[in-house]
Amino acid sequence: MTTPDMPIRIGQKECKNRVTMAPTVKFNAGTDGMVTDFFVQHYAMRARHGCGLVCVEATAVSPEGRLFPSQLGLWNDAQIEGHRKIVEACRPYDVLILPQIHYGGLGTHPDCGRLTSPSAVKWNVRGEERMAEELSKEEIHRIQRCFVDAAVRAKEAGYDGVQLHGCHSYLINDFASRVNQRTDEYGGNTENRAWFGSEIIRGIREACGEDFIISVRISGYDPTVEESLGTGECYVRAGCDYLQVSNGIEDIRTLPHDESLPYNRVAALGVAFHAHFRGRVPVSLVNGIRTPAQVRYLLENDLTDTVDLACGVLADPAFAEAILYGGDYVKCVSCPHCGWGPMHPHICPALKKRGNEEWVWETHR
Numbered sequence: 001m002t003t004p005d006m007p008i009r010i011g012q013k014e015c016k017n018r019v020t021m022a023p024t025v026k027f028n029a030g031t032d033g034m035v036t037d038f039f040v041q042h043y044a045m046r047a048r049h050g051c052g053l054v055c056v057e058a059t060a061v062s063p064e065g066r067l068f069p070s071q072l073g074l075w076n077d078a079q080i081e082g083h084r085k086i087v088e089a090c091r092p093y094d095v096l097i098l099p100q101i102h103y104g105g106l107g108t109h110p111d112c113g114r115l116t117s118p119s120a121v122k123w124n125v126r127g128e129e130r131m132a133e134e135l136s137k138e139e140i141h142r143i144q145r146c147f148v149d150a151a152v153r154a155k156e157a158g159y160d161g162v163q164l165h166g167c168h169s170y171l172i173n174d175f176a177s178r179v180n181q182r183t184d185e186y187g188g189n190t191e192n193r194a195w196f197g198s199e200i201i202r203g204i205r206e207a208c209g210e211d212f213i214i215s216v217r218i219s220g221y222d223p224t225v226e227e228s229l230g231t232g233e234c235y236v237r238a239g240c241d242y243l244q245v246s247n248g249i250e251d252i253r254t255l256p257h258d259e260s261l262p263y264n265r266v267a268a269l270g271v272a273f274h275a276h277f278r279g280r281v282p283v284s285l286v287n288g289i290r291t292p293a294q295v296r297y298l299l300e301n302d303l304t305d306t307v308d309l310a311c312g313v314l315a316d317p318a319f320a321e322a323i324l325y326g327g328d329y330v331k332c333v334s335c336p337h338c339g340w341g342p343m344h345p346h347i348c349p350a351l352k353k354r355g356n357e358e359w360v361w362e363t364h365r
């Protein structure tokens with residue numbers, strides 16, 4: 001029976017337990033994308049309080065692909081030093097640490113760059129209908145190079161690997177989804193739609209070596225669960241070590257789901273991936289996990305390899321410790337607009353409730 005405290009092999013490295021921190025943007029890097037002290041302390045705190053793997057938030061590989069002007073970056077060498085500080089602050093706690101590397105595509109912020117996509121499609125951007133521009137092959141190759149270069153910088157900063165942002169309607173997800181109507185080698189069947197991401201994975205593997213973890217945060221429902229499993233197969237063939245499953249372009253509410261299960265539709269995508277890839281590649285699930293009992297249920301019943309936590313460990317990093325060792329934690333109350341989100345900068349009620357000094361500094365971010 002798998003328990004949260006059991007180690008797991010990810011690629012060629014060992015993760016000390018099954019509780020991982022999901023990427024969550026803060027958008028307080030400034031327009032230069034540089035790491036500030038806030039980031040260093042924020043991630044070190046989650047590492048110190050038990051997570052076995054910490055994923056640093058969506059980090060832009062190129063400034064024109066940012067999803068917000070103050071997004072963290074790894075698009076130039078000057079940004080490496082700040083990331084090294086995050087890694088060094090987390091290392092004493094024996095965690096694996098990966099940045100999530102990201103390019104906006106249909107999620108690009110209008111103040112950062114053009115709205116681009118594999119194909120020219122109409123897209124609703126913050127309530128406004130806009131036409132996305134189709135990327136040329138030269139642009140595709142340049143963006144792929146930006147991903148590989150960002151991974152090389154991540155390696156130089158000391159990270160254990162990278163996570164590719166391949167869900168939530170950003171560019172790697174756009175390629176794998178129904179918005180891709182290309183007729184060249186980057187469009188058509190599942191393998192072709194996965195080709196953009198697969199080439200990036202191959203490029204990173206070649207540049208960063210076998211012991212560098214390559215995770216993909218993949219959409220499990222684009223355009224169907226079966227096709228997403230096929231996309232996952234392509235990424236694994238290309239060298240992906242870890243599939244961290246979330247949702248993407250398709251409306252998750254259209255996915256049939258047994259409401260009596262103690263996990264939601266998005267987490268169910270991870271369960272489906274785990275059943276498919278069991279014994280070959282570790283899989284994580286995410287979304288709506290708020291109690292230690294839920295985490296234990298998912299692991300003890302062999303429904304996933306690791307459990308990824310976002311709001312739960314934002315609200316209280318001690319959530320990971322409560323899962324691993326028992327004890328108190330302040331439970332995330334699932335605000336409709338998370339207080340950690342940049343668009344809704346109210347203070348997380350859990351931060352207020354915890355109240356002691358270690359947590360309170362985060363309210364001054």
Ligand SMILES: Cc1cc2nc3c(=O)[nH]c(=O)nc-3n(C[C@H](O)[C@H](O)[C@H](O)COP(=O)(O)O)c2cc1C
Pocket residue numbers: 022023024025026057058100165168217246286287288289308309310311312338340341342
């Ligand atoms: C404030 C905030 C920032 C987020 N930033 C990212 C991100 O950078 N990359 C990403 O893939 N998902 C991001 N997400 C989604 C989370 O990683 C996660 O999938 C989602 O919150 C559901 O998990 P939870 O119920 O444990 O919070 C973000 C979510 C929140 C609330």
